[in-house]
Amino acid sequence: MAWNEPGGPNSPDGNRNSDRGDRNPWGKRPQQGPPDLDEMVRNFKRKLGAAFGGGGGGSDKRDGDFGSGAGAGMVLGLLAGVWLLTGFYTVGQAERAVILRFGKYYETTQAGLKWRMPWPIDTKTVVNIERIDSFSDQTRMLTADENMVDINLAVQFRRNDPKLYVFNVRDPDATLKEVSESAIREIIGRSTLGQVLESGRQEIAARTKDLIQRTLNLYEVGIEVTSVNLQGVSVPEQVAPAQQDAIKAGKDKERFALEAQTYANDILPKARGAAAREVQDAQAYRSRKIADSKGETERFTKLLSEYERAPGVTRERLYLETVQNVLANSKKVIIDTKAGNNNMLYIPIDKLMEQNRNVVREQSRDTVTVTRPPTTTSATPEVTVEDRRTRGSR
Numbered sequence: 001m002a003w004n005e006p007g008g009p010n011s012p013d014g015n016r017n018s019d020r021g022d023r024n025p026w027g028k029r030p031q032q033g034p035p036d037l038d039e040m041v042r043n044f045k046r047k048l049g050a051a052f053g054g055g056g057g058g059s060d061k062r063d064g065d066f067g068s069g070a071g072a073g074m075v076l077g078l079l080a081g082v083w084l085l086t087g088f089y090t091v092g093q094a095e096r097a098v099i100l101r102f103g104k105y106y107e108t109t110q111a112g113l114k115w116r117m118p119w120p121i122d123t124k125t126v127v128n129i130e131r132i133d134s135f136s137d138q139t140r141m142l143t144a145d146e147n148m149v150d151i152n153l154a155v156q157f158r159r160n161d162p163k164l165y166v167f168n169v170r171d172p173d174a175t176l177k178e179v180s181e182s183a184i185r186e187i188i189g190r191s192t193l194g195q196v197l198e199s200g201r202q203e204i205a206a207r208t209k210d211l212i213q214r215t216l217n218l219y220e221v222g223i224e225v226t227s228v229n230l231q232g233v234s235v236p237e238q239v240a241p242a243q244q245d246a247i248k249a250g251k252d253k254e255r256f257a258l259e260a261q262t263y264a265n266d267i268l269p270k271a272r273g274a275a276a277r278e279v280q281d282a283q284a285y286r287s288r289k290i291a292d293s294k295g296e297t298e299r300f301t302k303l304l305s306e307y308e309r310a311p312g313v314t315r316e317r318l319y320l321e322t323v324q325n326v327l328a329n330s331k332k333v334i335i336d337t338k339a340g341n342n343n344m345l346y347i348p349i350d351k352l353m354e355q356n357r358n359v360v361r362e363q364s365r366d367t368v369t370v371t372r373p374p375t376t377t378s379a380t381p382e383v384t385v386e387d388r389r390t391r392g393s394r
Helices: 037-051 068-085 162-167 172-189 193-199 201-219 237-309 311-328 349-365 379-393
Strands: 088-091 095-101 104-109 112-115 122-128 133-142 148-158 224-234 333-335 344-346
Touching: 088 095, 095 162, 104 162, 122 162, 133 172, 148 172, 148 193, 172 201, 193 201, 193 237, 201 224, 237 311
Parallel strands: none
Antiparallel strands: 088 112, 095 104, 095 122, 133 148, 148 224, 333 344
């Protein structure tokens, strides 16, 4: 029994009992002691019961006075508190939470500590929008030139729109795989085997990525494709030997085409240069002939005026010049003597050899195809005339 219970020495009724009065541990009056814990518990139970419809009682009501309504209300209150606490949740920095209220989209929450109406009113689905996932698919298909190849396709993606990812498609990941296989079949079906095996692999991967992304955007899946790679492209073993022969033939074709192009690049500039040189030579020959003709015309005009002034002298001079030109171009020199018919034949071998050397030098320097007549000095005719005069004087 508590030290301040009714009937005790410190009870409010004023009755004291000497042998019970010693039970006061503080040696003071009861109103100055600490609060009664049992009374505090009873007060709390009364207030809780009143709040949940259990009815209130007087200050002297005991534990046995609580009805069934008060106990049920207390239990329900505790359960309600726990139920409300389940509404707190945490969203990571790279995550987004899609909140559904009675199965209908309500909102998308950002990173941090959040609260929602607990289940079954609200439900949440957490989607990581920064994580890069990937999958690979290996399949066999035909190219545009009807060759069979085995393709190992690797696709990397991320979920960029949580709302579309959760609601629009029943199974977004499976949809992505089906769309990827359909896209690679379409692109490979439009490409040749040479493009698939060698030069066009990067272009095929880029075209496949674009086609997959356009299809996903059309379906509104909420997935962004980050990269598409052709990890392995090979020919089936059954057709590998024939395919290798075909590839070798294709490479030989390319090599021969490059050799032919190299030969054409080498011979065409030479031919164009030779043609340009011939044209220039022809123009130079034309210009020279025109200049020579104009010079001859002017010389003839001047000669005519001289002939009109002194016909005899001019005729003699023309005769001597003509004979000189003829003898200058002749390889044989005949010296006339007055002794009779004993003509002496004189062959200037040294002059002939010098003329041949001059002709060779002129031909090596001359770029014009027309052969120029060799030019010689008038030494021989002068000697001939001198000899003839000398012999005449003798």
